[in-house]
Amino acid sequence: MLHDRVMVKVEPESEERRSTAGIVIPATVKMANRLVWGQVCGAGANVRAVKVGDKVLFNPEDQYEVEVHGQIYLVLRERDLHAIATQQTDNGTGLYL
Secondary structure: OOOOEEEEEEOOOOOEEEOOOOOEEEOOOOOOOOOEEEEEEEEOOOOOOOOOOOEEEEOOOOOEEEEEOOEEEEEEEHHHEEEEOOOOOOOOOOOOO
């Protein structure tokens, strides 16, 4: 990857979801402006906040797709990432996704 680009493998969605009220939402329902989680598989030299292996939150719409060895990846700028997941620790407080 070059410059501030990040290559992300999107986590597969389960076939169906449940709302907080217990309503089953089928996999065919697409939700507008829904952010998704993915794993960073490559990072350019100018990327500062993430590294390979990090789990990140981003908007998959209007991103570039690339297929490498049969796997689909998205290529986006580091500034298009919304959050980085961290491991929850038992000591101390903080914000965890």
